[in-house]
Amino acid sequence: MTLKARYARDAIIQVGVVLMTLVVVIPLLIIIFYVVMNGFTALNLEFFTMELGSPARAMQGRPAGLxxxxxxxxxxxxxxxxxxxxxxxxxxxxxxxxxxxxxxxxxxxxxxxxxxxxxxxxxxxxxxxxxxxxxxxxxxxxxxxxxxxxxxxxxxxxxxxxxxxxxxxxxxxxxxxxxxxxxxxxxxxxxxxxxxxxxxxxxxxxxxxxxxxxxxxxxxxxxxxxxxxxxxxSLPQRLYSLAISPYRQWHSMGWGGAIILLLFVIVTFLVGRVVISRMEKRMNA
Missing domain, CATH: 1.10.3720.10 (MetI-like)
Known part of the structure; x- marks a missing residue:
């Protein structure tokens, strides 16, 4: 096999790896974008300071939170x-x-x-x-x-x-x-x-x-x-109950809760990476 053919094969493999990676990454980005776009409007002061309350509150359009x-x-x-x-x-x-x-x-x-x-x-x-x-x-x-x-x-x-x-x-x-x-x-x-x-x-x-x-x-x-x-x-079970509820206000709050749950997981991993990096620095010191 010539050197040119080897370079061509290497380029094809690299392109294939990138495409397969995109197949994994793009759906995740779409999910994040869709959740943020639908739930951002539900994030307000009442969302973080109030309780959900009874269905009557949703029927009357009164503010509620999670x-x-x-x-x-x-x-x-x-x-x-x-x-x-x-x-x-x-x-x-x-x-x-x-x-x-x-x-x-x-x-x-x-x-x-x-x-x-x-x-x-x-x-x-x-x-x-x-x-x-x-x-x-x-x-x-x-x-x-x-x-x-x-x-x-x-x-x-x-x-x-x-x-x-x-x-x-x-x-x-x-x-x-x-x-x-x-x-x-x-x-x-x-x-x-x-x-x-x-x-x-x-x-x-x-x-x-x-x-x-x-x-x-x-x-x-x-x-x-x-x-x-x-x-x-808890947020996971609340998201389920809000998703199957008949109230539009609760549906919007469910999207907001999805953002919080997503951030909760992301922050957990970010904090973990900081802790791990500090541990590794201490071990190498």
């Missing part, structure tokens, strides 16, 4: 993360650092199964474990459902990141007489913390957009509530 949904999303997701983080990290460490343990293959199978399950099944599981045993829907049940969504993602990411950490690091710690668990906690995890944080953020962002588990657990609330034992609203 303050309770925004705060509820943050509360439910943070509680879910607090539940999922220790279990996800422990499971990932088990699968990576203790592969010879009899429970490691079982944990890997369970994590793979959970990771492939539809999110609505996580809601059914939380409904059976929490809602039926506590006597009603609650924000706590919603957090449990989202924790089940987060755990397999955190576990898989932790396992993958720890697996690519140099084994020489472990050997150095063991040669100094450190216990195996001490080597993992003091040497391996700090070396892999940037990747672990990335996995945690991916799990958090994934759970933040889930509506199906919350429809079966936290149920939703048209009014503000900070009681974890009572129904609490």
């Amino acid at each position: 303050r309770h949904s925004i705060i509820g999303t943050i509360v439910i997701d943070l509680v879910a993360l607090a539940m999922a983080l220790p279990f996800g990290l422990a499971t990932g460490i088990m699968m990576s650092e203790y592969p010879e343990h009899p429970f490691a293959p079982v944990a890997r199978l369970m994590v793979s199964t959970l990771n492939g399950m539809p999110a609505v099944l996580m809601g059914l599981l939380a409904y059976a474990l929490v809602v039926k045993n506590t006597g009603g829907f609650s924000a706590l049940a919603g957090s449990v459902a989202l924790a089940f969504v987060m755990i397999p993602i955190i576990s898989r990411t932790t396992e993958s990141v720890l697996m690519v950490t140099p084994w020489s690091l472990r050997e150095a710690g063991l040669s100094l007489g450190l216990a195996r668990w001490r080597v993992t906690v003091s040497l391996v995890l700090p070396a892999a913390r940037a990747g672990v944080v990335t996995g945690v953020l991916i799990a958090f962002a994934r759970a933040a957009g889930e509506a199906a588990p919350l429809l079966l657990t936290s149920f939703g609330n048209n009014y503000f509530s900070m009681d974890l034992r009572a129904p609490m609203d």
